[in-house]
Amino acid sequence: MSTPTATRLRAGDASVTVLSTTSAFVTSWALRYFGPWWNAAPVRVEDICAGPLVTANVDAQAYDDLARRVTTVPHDEATYARARLLLARDDTGTITAVSPAEHLAYRSEPCAGRLVVHGEAPEPVALAAARLAREMIRAALLRDGWTLLHASAVAHDGQVLLSFGSKGAGKTTAALLLAAHGHRLLANDRVFVKSVGADVRVLPWPAAAAVGLGLLDALGLYDVVRERLRAGERLHPTQHPEVTAALLAGRREPLWEPDGRRERKVQVFPDQFPDWFGMELATGGRVAALLFPRIDPAAAPALTDGDRTLGEPDFMSGSTEDRYPDAFGLARGLDPAGGDVARAAVAERLAVLPHRQVVLGHDSAANAAFLTKVADEL
Template sequence: MTVLSNTAFVTDWARRYFGPWWNAFEVPAGSVCAGPLVTADIDAESYTDLAALLASVPHRETTYAKARLLLARDSRGITAVSPDEQLAYRSEQLGGQVTICAHAPQPVALAAARIAREMIRAALLRDGWTLLHASAAVRDGRALLTFGDKGAGKTTTALLMASRGAQLLANDRVFIKYVGTDLRVLPWPSAAAVGLGLLDALGLYEVVRDRLRAGEHLHPTQHQDVTDALLAGIREPLWEPGGKRERKVQVFPDQFADWFGMELATSGRAAALLFPRIDPTAAPALINGERSVQEGDFMSGATEDRYPDHFGLAQSIDGGGSDLARADVANRLAALPHHQVVLGHDVSANADFLTKLSDSL
């Protein structure tokens, strides 16, 4: 699929998401763009025209990407306007062509990357892939998939392995499908959430703080409190009101390589499953347990509702893939080695343990 724009800010933004993990490249001048197309322009006049069109026809109000969205459907496609962001969408050809326009660069860049990723997700799901809620690190082409509920250690495990020479494939979710003789895994490009405590434990806190002080930026979805804490040298976790959700550092995909020196993987073959548990007082070790892949380890429309398919991109397929694809993957994952592990707060010991475990696969 292709992203086109009248400003380099938009295409550069897409390249930051998709270049490291989905092999994005510059389209040569004069090339014919085959497949799905996103045209995303800074164009106040087109925004005004679409907003006026929407206001003149019956429409409904909903929410998309945490913003108010006005939505109308006609015989050719779908028109939508986010008035708070001054951002407009026009989706045609059954979601195969989406035009985005806005007054300012950042809203249209965010929207273009989001829509482009959803288009590719839809194409992969239609081709029989499914989505796992798992982190993944790859060594010599072999992917170690890590499962668990929030706080179990999925991101910690993946980043520890990436800090010791493995390639980071994903910190939260992966595409997976049985291809030929292998369970192939692909990354899900997105900003990665890393807690302040984990960032400090990995020895990356000062790297981020120095970059911010030099005028560089993390992902704009990061809460300002997190940025302020980094600049002030605060290393303890920050919590949203109520204390149920941690506010984390939001890292662009390319910053793992440029800031942290971690190599990113574009694919791998599933070799083993890891189910960690964090115990601050424990030494890292294999433990007894019977945890295996469960229905909740697969992403679905219900768990992907932050970006509901308002623009007809998925063409009715579930946001996590078909039931048949999930069942096939679950059966094949069940045949792979399963490791229940406990990880403590000694980062070096954890990394050594995980490296030895991955080398033994």
């Protein structure tokens, strides 16, 4: 048995510790995945005395024992992280679950803030532990009045610029171009926000960032990624194997799912933004302005007219969060994207901040110069 190791995460007033008694890979993964975004840091095991805890071990026998316990009693079935999950609840509120396809078994004590995951291999256990730790932080922040916006974000001197829009509108393009030119990247697709006095405070949502092959090429980052992969480094394991194959083969055109509705994208670890691309990460700030980009390949970057303002689709909703339903009782009935009161308070504060609608073309250098000018003025 290896030496027990632990990583503690903090976001706002919420914290959780990831502990493993069998694999340092698990806690190293949490340290890498959450990094500065959630103040991830090693902690001595003897200093863990209270607070939410995820214990994650590579232990085939413990997995078999929990899996057998679930399947031999009455249980429900759900889909969690796109995998079949069998769940059993006892009269104390403890939830035991097994994901047969992933060879993962769980035991959750929601009221005690304790969750255990066992599996047969280090990487699936590490992925599950990070996912659960993130869900525990989310639940704590939701209880504290935070809500989730569907937006990218960059920060400069503590002031945050949020970019809104549906898929393909240019949120990621705007964020990465600004992050490459002096701003700090705070989020690729979603952020936690909370109304505090006259301000709207922002916290990042750590996740692998999805970047299309075409956008990666337009940003001048394609060759960096390809050379890293050829040298033996890896992108996030949720990336589709066809994307990796395309990168290694030098293909730069977009890849699509078989139904043609969804692009298969490069999945970038948070720590790869500073390490591979030289883009620094931000850990929070206050919202200073809102940006509503639109991509027009034939256009030169410019301000545009229109009445686009913050709306209900710009908040994450329960339907968008159904990949991770509250199977383990962590949110205890809370809306996984935030309550109506929190949303209303945020919307009211954001409505009075400067708004800009912009069109971006396919000239990345021109886009970057234009966006930097707009951001500086805001």
